[in-house]
Amino acid sequence: MRASLRRRTSSPAPGVVSGPGRVDRRTKSLTKRLRPGDVAVIDHLDLDRVSAEALVACQPVAVLNAARSTSGRYPNLGPDILVSAGVPLIDDLGPDVMTIGEGHEVRVDGACVYVGETLVAEGVAQTPESVAATMEEARAGLSVQLESFAANTMDYLRRERDLLLDGVGVPDVSTQIDGRQVLIVVRGYHYKEDLVTLRPYIREYRPVLIGVDGGADAILEAGWKPDMIVGDMDSVSDRALTCGAEIVVHAYRDGRAPGLARVEQLDVPHVVFPATGTSEDVAMLLADDKGAELIVAVGTHATLVEFLDKGRSGMASTFLTRLRVGGKLVDAKGVSRLYRQRISNVQLTLLVLAGLLALGVALASTAAGQTLIELIGARFDDFTSWVGKLFGG
Template sequence: MKLATLRRRAETLPGVSGVARLDRATTRLAGRLNPGDVAIIDHVDLDRATAETLLAARPAAIVNAQPCISGRYPNLGPELVVAHGVPLLDNVGGEVFAAVKEGAKVRVDGDTVYVGETPIASGTVQDADTVETLMAEAKAGLASQLEAFAVNTGEFMTGERRLLLEGEGIPALTTRMRGKHVLVVMRSHEYASDLKALKSYIREYRPVLVGVDGGADALIEAGHTPDLIVGDMDAVSDTALATGAEVVVHAYPDGRAPGLLRVQDLGVPAVTFPTAGTSEDVALLLADEGEAELIVAVGSHADLTEFLDRGRAGMASSFLVRLKIGAKLVDAATVTRLYRNRISAAALLLLVIGALVAVAAALAVSDAGRTYLTTLSDDVGRFFDWLQDSFS
């Protein structure tokens, strides 16, 4: 009786409740987040790609130990979270990781996180109005971010000029790309809709399919099998790694590759690619070095705002990698528009009319065809006579 009373009492408490899932590595957390859980993260300047990954699991609420918008630049994640109606509480402090155990039942009410009826952390509630205000203030930080971006770009060019200019350090692959289209998939902005729109393109051109970390799972969800998996291996499933795809583990410039041990434990052969760039850059450089005819990017970063949104010095490498690859690299949305419009409705109509004319001409010049047309004409005449008699 006492337990039932406590349950009824818990159900009447305000706010939203759920099982707590905690991890300072947000991409790792997303892999075990279930619908209705409360995600507790440690992510300053929540970017759009991470927000999309979290929202895909349909959490009851998101609690951030750090500020979701620090003011350095207008990052896009918080805006997406509040637009989906998911409660967002940030700046609660790192102590929440010690106060809450994985799997515990927690409740978020206003600016406070509770375990039972005991408050254990408090922060700032973010909604559409507060996010809009913070985003407006953050735009003032773009100038300094651009300066930092320029400095990071120069440092990357100095440190890895041989990689960019001579291809030094790029591992040899068994996956053949020469003269082929290569589709590089990142599990980021609008990746699912892009893959759906590209289904006919993939069926006709049969591009080499490259999944960047969770992009491999995105390919599988869309009904495809990746040919190559690239990344840190922190956001790709064991199922994807077991598909038989060739695996390239992104390593630090000094050669350390934390994700390699996991791949080896699964018995999957892999090679490493040391670079200060991002896993996305690794995939693009591999396709370019493999002499791909065209590289189509799904879920990539297309403009300056999206580059800065990731909030990492390594994004400077993405800028230089794109300069190196040049016109060979196109965005999935561009391919979708061009491929969809390649055959117009008018052209299809003319094709059908031409086929009908050809059939009619073939029937008219043959004895069997003339007999068939005469019989068809008689049948049509009798049908119209029947109609006339029925309504007279």
């Protein structure tokens, strides 16, 4: 701990929470080891929706953010998701909170964070009211972000004109895509629910399954095997990389590929695709260039707020990519909310039992039905007698 840490001088107020601290500057890395009852310690400016939903799913007792969960650039969705789920969110704690040792017992008292009797940091405890006020202020910054987004889009068009218009630079792959439908899975909003809803489609059409980074693990978790994995390989598991799928490493335009060393270390066959923009764009452009009949996208980004929520200027590439493949693209994100099963399993069971009862009453009211019931009863008596003799003998 730093020398600036202060000693606690007062007793904790009611409602204090505590648990072992789990510390990581990368939220998506932290959620892989975060467990119910832990205290999540992050450094995440403008906490996005996907990260917040992943944190809520891990059921931490509190989330401590060294940065501001909302900077005011735009109305990001993460803070509201955490607060609405009842997870205490302490903001703007500063760099001292990142010095908490992994697994050390952390106590959160209001906006104050303690390890043992030592006050580590003090921030701002977010409430529904404070989040709503911050969101209202952040909406005023959308016009500036829109101008920046448009500028980034034009810059991407100038740099990647040949790729967008003529497919120059798309690598050769061994996966047979020409004439087939392709399902691209990104670990984005509602991807799990959408994959469940798309099961009949996958079973009937058997599309080429492409996982974008962690989307490959989502495909495996759903019970299938990806045919191809596209991405910079920073959030995909070794299990996915070694499952037999074809690996396409997304590299920067200058050829640098941070994830290439990991793929080479695992000794799996791969190709490199240098391109500006996001990995989901690369996957769509690849599928389109190789002759996909239809491209179905799950979990991808489609709205301006989602692009900004992702926190990359490169998200502007998605706008032009969607224009490029628009005639083939079907965005299945949110399809689970479009169609939900309205009959529960209990209701369905009761309906079946009621049908069987009605059938029995109908049979009992006719001579042929009564004869059939007597025959079934006789057969049942023979069966029970045989079972009795079997165990009695």
